[in-house]
Amino acid sequence: MPVPGPLPFEQALRTARAAVEEFLDGNFARFDGQVAEAMAYAVKGGKGLRGFLVIESARVNGVALEGAVAVAAAIECIHAYSLVHDDLPCMDDDDLRRGQPTVHRRWDEATAVLAGDALQALAFELVADSGLPAEATVDLIRNLARASGIEGMVGGQAKDIAAETAETPLTLDEIIDLQAGKTGALITWSASAGAWMAGENPSFLEDYGDALGLAFQIWDDVLDVEGDAALVGKAVGKDADAGKATFVSLLGLDEAKRRAEQLVTEACDALSIYGDDGECLRQAARFVISRQN
Amino acid sequence: MPVPGPLPFEQALRTARAAVEEFLDGNFARFDGQVAEAMAYAVKGGKGLRGFLVIESARVNGVALEGAVAVAAAIECIHAYSLVHDDLPCMDDDDLRRGQPTVHRRWDEATAVLAGDALQALAFELVADSGLPAEATVDLIRNLARASGIEGMVGGQAKDIAAETAETPLTLDEIIDLQAGKTGALITWSASAGAWMAGENPSFLEDYGDALGLAFQIWDDVLDVEGDAALVGKAVGKDADAGKATFVSLLGLDEAKRRAEQLVTEACDALSIYGDDGECLRQAARFVISRQN
Incomplete structure (x- = not known):
């Protein structure tokens, strides 16, 4: 079956999210019990950005949605x-996640550990x-x-946990290193998954993913300061209240935003070998620094 | 390189454990920080039975130790x-595991969650x-x-967690089902790993593993009643104190031991296609119901 050209980002994200949800619902239907119920609950309601990156990076590498959806579902399970x-x-x-009670609040801690x-x-x-x-594979x-x-x-x-009890706040380089692990590694994996699937060179998509992941995290820090808790779906202002070093506390709000924009430009530039076919991934990069949650 | 014949069980277990420890030490040396330290701590001091099963099931399928040790190390990581x-x-x-403080007692709960x-x-x-x-693979x-x-x-x-708050104690069939998951599945996987590695039919080793796993769990319940905490390396009598249904509470001590012996006979019988080469795995089955910890 021929692989189609890029959709507009919002539509591609919805399509990817629906495909992943349908795929996961089919899997969860096989399982019984409270922990299985908590697993299904935990994967619901996210943006589905990582799953989208898997599916779109597969598409630009000639792998159709049907072949990529299991891998997209996998990254959403890891993220959840x-x-x-x-x-x-x-x-x-935290008591609230994606606007709903967290798993250990809805059930209990043992269920949350086991569901994870x-x-x-x-x-x-x-x-x-x-x-x-x-x-x-x-x-x-x-x-x-x-x-x-x-x-x-x-x-x-x-x-991140160690930083909470450290005597001195983290430096910018330390926060970049921390976030490259905490958030960046999975985003980079998602963005390069399509190249691995097709046996192609993943380095362009890895560069895209690295820049996107860091922009994503900077924007999370921006939302923690500027965001509306109702839109963000979780508590905001927690980092500032905890006196935690963030991209915003270290760079200031304007410079943090400027860095995020620069990273999005770098992410888009890394896609040049894909030409027009990379347009949906470019839109995804711009979405990351315009999102409200 | 030709694959050697079976060693006596105790020697094969020691050899397997040493190979797995050396392999894992090499891996942990790559990582920094408290969570990495806790990971290395958590995999130390076990019997190494699952890793041994991987390595010995590989040997009877013609796969040398060098090819199997990474897989043996993997199952010890999952078990840990x-x-x-x-x-x-x-x-x-629990405060004590393998005679040492548990990870969350030695460090803290966050470290234990992350190390796991x-x-x-x-x-x-x-x-x-x-x-x-x-x-x-x-x-x-x-x-x-x-x-x-x-x-x-x-x-x-x-x-198991659900049973603690259930109104009625579990039946024998329910405990068998519970243990087939909790303990049995990894033991069966370990015992059949060598067949998967070699692309051979795993069903004989799966039958061996299923019987061995259930015998193993029955013996754990026997040790919880008869064992010496200093030898067992963790608290004993907890299940009886908690009023929890166990193989011993449901069958009585003598019948529980008789069932375990019968299962070990079944496990040994399942190895008949391996002839004399299965002797070390047969000894392992007998070890499971003679161990003190």
Whole structure:
């Protein structure tokens, strides 16, 4: 089946999110019990940006949605698990996520720990079951495991927790390093997943993902200062209240925004080899620094 | 390189454990920080039975230790992560594990959650990096993810937690089902990993693993009643104190031991196609119901 050209971003995001939700609903229907219910709850209601990046990076590499949706669902499971665990009382202690009670508030902490654990396992199962060529599947899994683990997302979260009790606030370089793990690694993986699927060189999409991930995190800090809690869907002003160093506290609001814009330009420039076919990914980059949540 | 014949079990277990420890030490040396330290701490001091099963099932399928050690290390990471999370205050709330303070007692809960999360990711990374053929790698990962997740280990732990607040104690069939997930799935995966590596039929080793896993859990319940806390390395008598249904409370001590012995006979019988080469795995089965910890 021929792979179509790019859709406008908003439409592509909706299409990707609907495909991922339908795919995951089919999976969750196989499972019973409260933890399974909490898993399904945790993956609902997100923007679906990571899953979209997987599906759109697959499309620009000639891989149709049908082949990419399991991999897109996998990254949404990893992302959801990380939020469930980060929200726990022993971590960020959040009551609200995506405008709904967090999993440990809706059920209990044990359910939240187990739902997160099972979502992580499910992510790897979905990639293993994706039906992609075995070599591509192994590449995706190796890179996903690394991006999720101690050298990636978990490592970044560990640095974030450590910073809360540190005597001196983090420097800009330390925050960039922390966020490259905590948020950046999964975004870069998502953006380059399509190249791994197709056995193509992932470096252009990795550059795009690196710039996009950092812009994303700077914008999160902007929203923590300027955002409306009702739109953001979680508490705002927490970082400032906690005296935590953020991109905004270190750079000021205007300079933080300017850096985010510059990174979005870099992200778009990295897509030049894809020509017009990269337009939807370029729009996604611009969306990241215009979003309200 | 020719694959040698079976060693006596105790020697094979020591050899496997040493190979896995050396392999993991090499990996942990790459990582920095408290969470990485907690990961390394959590994988130390176990019996290494699951890693041994991987390595020995590989040997009987013609795969040398060098090819199997990464996969053996992976299952020890999954097992260690499950213990770290199960020990958390919101789950079993244990202070002692393998005779040492549990991770959340030695450090804190956030470190325990993150170390467990990163150990799970590392497990999948190690299998993906094992250098085995891509098809075998994908088979191993698919089955490991399923055995670890909501349909396996996490599902079993969820049922165990739910049973604590249930109005009626579990029936024997319910406990068998619970343990098949909580303990059995990883043991069966370990025992059949060598067949997946070699692209051979895993069904004989799966039958062996299923029987061994159930015998293992029955023996754990026996040790909870008869064991010496100093030898067992964790608190004993907890299940009886909690009024929890166990194999011993439902069957009585003598019948529980008789069932465990019968299962070990079944496990050994399942190995008949391996002839004398299965002797070390048979000894392992007998070890499971003679161990003191």
